[in-house]
Amino acid sequence: xxxxxxxxxxxxxxxxxxxxxxxxxxxxxxxxxxxxxxxxxxxxxxxxxxxxxxxxxxxxxxxxxxxxxxxxxxxxxxxxxxxxxxxxxxxxxxxxxxxxxxxxxxxxxxxxxxxxxxxxxxxxxxxxxxxxxxxxxxxxxxxxxxxxxxxxxxxxxxxxxxxxxxxxxxxxxxxxxxxxxxxxxxxxxxxxxxxxxxxxxxxxxxxxxxxxxxxxxxxxxxxxxxxxxxxxxxxxxxxxxxxxxxxxxxxxxxxxxxxxxxxxxxxxxxxxxxxxxxxxxxxxxxxxxxxxxxxxxxxxxxxxxxxxxxxxxxxxxxxxxxxxxxxxxxxxxxxxxxxxxxxxxxxxxxxxxxxxxxxxxxxxxxxxxxxxxxxxxxxxxxxxxxxxxxxxxxxxxxxx
Amino acid sequence: xxxxxxxxxxxxxxxxxxxxxxxxxxxxxxxxxxxxxxxxxxxxxxxxxxxxxxxxxxxxxxxxxxxxxxxxxxxxxxxxxxxxxxxxxxxxxxxxxxxxxxxxxxxxxxxxxxxxxxxxxxxxxxxxxxxxxxxxxxxxxxxxxxxxxxxxxxxxxxxxxxxxxxxxxxxxxxxxxxxxxxxxxxxxxxxxxxxxxxxxxxxxxx
Numbered sequence: 185x186x187x188x189x190x191x192x193x194x195x196x197x198x199x200x201x202x203x204x205x206x207x208x209x210x211x212x213x214x215x216x217x218x219x220x221x222x223x224x225x226x227x228x229x230x231x232x233x234x235x236x237x238x239x240x241x242x243x244x245x246x247x248x249x250x251x252x253x254x255x256x257x258x259x260x261x262x263x264x265x266x267x268x269x270x271x272x273x274x275x276x277x278x279x280x281x282x283x284x285x286x287x288x289x290x291x292x293x294x295x296x297x298x299x300x301x302x303x304x305x306x307x308x309x310x311x312x313x314x315x316x317x318x319x320x321x322x323x324x325x326x327x328x329x330x331x332x333x334x335x336x337x338x339x340x341x342x343x344x345x346x347x348x349x350x351x352x353x354x355x356x357x358x359x360x361x362x363x364x365x366x367x368x369x370x371x372x373x374x375x376x377x378x379x380x381x382x383x384x385x386x387x388x389x390x391x392x393x394x395x396x397x398x399x400x401x402x403x404x405x406x407x408x409x410x411x412x413x414x415x416x417x418x419x420x421x422x423x424x425x426x427x428x429x430x431x432x433x434x435x436x437x438x439x440x441x442x443x444x445x446x447x448x449x450x451x452x453x454x455x456x457x458x459x460x461x462x463x464x465x466x467x468x469x470x471x472x473x474x475x476x477x478x479x480x481x482x483x484x485x486x487x488x489x490x491x492x493x494x495x496x497x498x499x500x501x502x503x504x505x506x507x508x509x510x511x512x513x514x515x516x517x518x519x520x521x522x523x524x525x526x527x528x529x530x531x532x533x534x535x536x537x538x539x540x541x542x543x544x545x546x547x548x549x550x551x552x553x554x555x556x557x558x559x560x561x562x563x564x565x566x567x568x569x570x571x572x573x574x575x576x577x578x579x580x581x582x583x584x
Numbered sequence: 585x586x587x588x589x590x591x592x593x594x595x596x597x598x599x600x601x602x603x604x605x606x607x608x609x610x611x612x613x614x615x616x617x618x619x620x621x622x623x624x625x626x627x628x629x630x631x632x633x634x635x636x637x638x639x640x641x642x643x644x645x646x647x648x649x650x651x652x653x654x655x656x657x658x659x660x661x662x663x664x665x666x667x668x669x670x671x672x673x674x675x676x677x678x679x680x681x682x683x684x685x686x687x688x689x690x691x692x693x694x695x696x697x698x699x700x701x702x703x704x705x706x707x708x709x710x711x712x713x714x715x716x717x718x719x720x721x722x723x724x725x726x727x728x729x730x731x732x733x734x735x736x737x738x739x740x741x742x743x744x745x746x747x748x749x750x751x752x753x754x755x756x757x758x759x760x761x762x763x764x765x766x767x768x769x770x771x772x773x774x775x776x777x778x779x780x781x782x783x784x785x786x787x788x789x790x
Contacts, residue, residue, distance in 0.1 A: 253727055253730040254723045254730060256727065259652065260653070260724075263655075267662070270692070278699065278700055295659065299662070299693075302667035302670045303666055305670065326650050330648060330652055333648045333649060
């Protein structure tokens with residue numbers, strides 16, 4: 185390898201296109217890799233108003249036409265989008281005079297990543313953020329099996345598979361029968377500096393959401409079953425018995441309507457506020473105002489929202505499951521509760537809200553842990569280390 | 585001359601009329617055309633490289649077994665076609681003169697290889713989705729048509745078997761007339777005519 189390391193990132197979302205967690209993940213990872221002297225080329229789907237080609241924080245971004253082909257369903261759209269992505273990426277690589285590594289994020293770019301690997305004979309890395317078998321809690325149709333097999337194909341073709349938590353490492357190893365030494369754990373990160381930017385008066389800001397005498401209990405996430413929002417709603421009366429609070433629920437999902445009906449029937453509409461999707465700045469300010477942040481997930485590959493709350497210095501109460509179990513040390517950096525248990529959740533929340541010195545201790549410990557363990561600078565160095573290891577192994581193969 | 589032919593059917597896998605035509609073409613290329621002929625096709629389990637009647641055949645299978653339609657089936661198979669073609673490319677000193685894509689199935693692979701290595705391709709049309717689906721315009725049919733369109737757009741030559749098909753290709757995908765060549769396989773000099781088309785493409789591309 186001559187000169188700087190050249191990596192092509194393949195991702196179906198990159199800011200300003202934000203659908204889930206992959207978009208910010210690839211953004212921060214790429215930006216920090218670029219800071220560490222890696223040439224990063226991101227190939228991603230287009231977005232209204234975003235340019236086809238630009239340089240963002242040292243990262244070269246290419247946006248491809250992703251809605252060119254009519255598609256009967258989401259999975260077919262994904263495969264057709266991959267056809268276009270691969271075609272465009274092939275031209276880009278040719279014009280660049282080659283890249284060293286392809287790095288694909290989830291099955292959504294599997295075809296493009298695998299094709300490019302063979303055409304240019306360069307190693308492919310895959311980060312598996314989530315799995316179909318985990319999201320659906322099993323495989324129930326040909327559609328789901330097809331996606332599962334596509335994920336398996338990607339992990340098979342990848343030189344290494346990166347997961348964001350030990351939980352995901354063991355889950356992915358089980359789901360696709362992978363050998364242990366193919367898997368690498370590199371955590372997700374949070375940029376604490378993003379929380380220091382805002383100039384808004386938080387006392388003023390807070391009034392938009394709660395009365396001055398109310399504590400703010402914050403939930404952030406998609407309003408879907410696996411995120412456990414129903415567990416929090418069921419715990420509301422139990423918490424209100426002990427402490428005056430406002431429950432702020434940020435996010436959208438198919439459970440929004442039924443949950444709102446449920447809140448109405450409980451006569452608690454003045455205590456629960458559904459904000460829907462909010463912009464990044466509002467979200468960060470809310471997290472800073474929150475007297476406690478609750479992550480009651482039933483399934484959680486990583487749990488980035490808990491880290492964000494920690495970066496905002498909000499104490500966290502999380503269910504003891506998946507990636508959350510690894511992030512939080514009980515009584516040190518947060519409170520762990522039994523998953524799917526409103527009594528346990530109510531206990532955790534009131535404990536934090538009624539004991540200020542305990543809450544402050546959690547805030548401080550958690551903040552320091554986030555800065556030390558989950559900063560992008562360190563994560564990008566670990567990732568660069570994986571690239572270098574893979575390339576040195578690659579240099580001994582007949583492809584090199 | 586070194587040519588790779590892509591076809592989703594080739595004996596012993598015979599789906600329709602195309603399989604035996606492609607075999608005939610490949611044999612003639614190898615025997616009478618002085619062409620080093622590679623053929624990449626699909627087979628469920630009989631995979632690998634074979635030397636058959638002078639033709640270097642490579643059969644690949646689909647890495648994803650469960651599918652919801654022929655469309656998704658085709659789209660995950662294309663990467664295996666690319667892998668097989670890339671293997672030929674690297675083993676032969678990076679010299680492939682031309683790819684002949686029989687029908688729409690492996691157009692995505694041909695387009696990627698064109699972008700990556702600058703190998704021109706001929707899109708040989710056996711049939712069109714517009715006829716197969718009787719003008720149906722559901723998203724499924726439109727998706728296949730969008731792949732056929734990509735083939736006509738990126739190919740150096742669109743090769744059809746009748747004047748009627750030439751007019752249909754021009755009507756359906758607005759292909760410039762000069763890009764469409766007709767070679768009727770029932771005529772005496774069909775093979776020589778195809779070879780002429782190949783040589784024309786190679787000449788233009790150089």
